[in-house]
Amino acid sequence: MKHPDHRETIALEAAEVISHQAFDGDQYILRLQAPECATLAQPGQFAHLSCDPMLAMRRPLSIMRVDAEKGWVDFLYKAVGRGTRLLANREAGETLSLLGPIGKPFTFDPSRPRALLLGGGVGIPPMVFFAEHLKNSRDSQPLVLMGSEVPFPFTGRPSRIMVPGMPDGVIAAMPLLDDWGVASRLASLQGYSGCFEGYITDLARRWLDEQNDEQRRQISVYACGPHPMLAAVAKLANDYKLSCQVSLEEYMACAVGGCAGCVVKVQTPEGAAMKRVCVDGPVFEASTVF
Structure with missing residues (x-):
């Protein structure tokens, strides 16, 4: 069996904890010194981390x-189970075993330069990575929409970037993206100031309705988040006849394709097939999964 090319780039390294910030909603941003992973990583990929020696x-x-030059890698995660709760206790100066980067990344389509990036909850990290990648490309015009039902792991602020077609009053943005010159907007059902009141797919639909046919022909969709959200994104893309890539979230054991514990059914030209999210994905064409 021929392995995906990206399996040849997986590195195993002892990664030192540089910083570990805690945010409301049991969310954390972990920065590791992992120069091999930092050099090889592409948007949409992940790493497999040891959480605790026990x-x-x-x-x-x-x-x-x-940051490939400085050799660090950032992860945003939510402590929800035993592993991530143990990980939340790790402190600066400690060392974790890191295996990565792993998986098939997002692929930018230059024929559709208006990239609509949708990140929900712990699906936000790949969108930040992808946005940083796209901001350096003259061929792309990214718009990032983020949704969360717990406080965002940053303090939103009114955006300095105009986004024609956005509903009135939807002005909250991620400061980091705003500083990069990348347009972003936030959505939630929790009544946060400046955010769209609803799901990000609802916000995306409102924005898409304001685009004309020629503008929509230039849009491609990229998304990561919980399964129900991705199903809604796939429907959205189908409704507007947009190309769409989604990054799936699945429980994993080995994460390198050996155990086949993370398989999903995917439609291929030869018919339905079971694909491993870890190495055949995590990024798939939305129409093949949903």
């Missing part, structure tokens, strides 16, 4: 940012 099983975390 816990054998690793946990997969999406990569949020990297």
Whole structure:
């Protein structure tokens, strides 16, 4: 069996904890010194981290940012189970075992330069990474929409970037993206100031309705988040006849394709097939999964 090309780039390294910030809603941003991963990582990929010496099983975390020159990698995660709660206790100066980067990344379509990035909850990190990648490309015009039902792991602020077609009053943005010159807007059902009151797919639909046919022909969709959200994104893309890539979230054991514990049914030209999210994904064409 031929392995995906990206399996050849997986590195195993001892990664030192540089910083570990806690945010409301049991959310954390972990920065690790992992120069091999930082050099090789692409938007949409993840790493498999050891959480604690007493816990054998690793946990997969999406990569949020990297600095190849300084050699660090950032992860945003939510402590929801035993593994991530143990990980939350790790402090600066400690060392974790990191396996990565792993998986098939997002692929930008230059024929559709208006990239609509949708990140929900712990699906936000790949969108930040992808946005940073796209901001350096003259061929792309990214718009990032983020949704969360717990406080965002940053303090939103009124955006300095106009986004024609946005509903009135929807002005909250991620400061980091705003500083990069990348347009972003936030959505939630929790009544946060400046946010759209609803799901990000509802906000995306409102914005898409304001675009003309020629503008919509230039839009491609990229998304990461919980399964119900991705199903809604796939429907949205189908309704507007937009190309769409989604990054799936699944429980994993080995994360390198050996155990086949993270398989999903995917439609291929030859018919339905079971694909491993870890190495055949995590990024798939939305129409093949939903």
